[in-house]
Amino acid sequence: xxxxxxxxxxxxxxxxxxxxxxxxxxxxxxxxxxxxxxxxxxxxxxxxx
Numbered sequence: 345x346x347x348x349x350x351x352x353x354x355x356x357x358x359x360x361x362x363x364x365x366x367x368x369x370x371x372x373x374x375x376x377x378x379x380x381x382x383x384x385x386x387x388x389x390x391x392x393x
Contacts, residue, residue: 345353
């Protein structure tokens with residue numbers, strides 16, 4: 345495998361890691377509010393403009 349192949353493979357691995365991290369952030373399995381992994385916005389404190 346030449347340098348181009350190595351660089352391309354490293355790029356694919358980095359892209360896959362980025363996608364997995366985004367999915368883990370979007371779907372949090374440890375959400376205590378709902379228990380199903382959904383992200384619930386925090387309640388507003390004070391006047392809402």
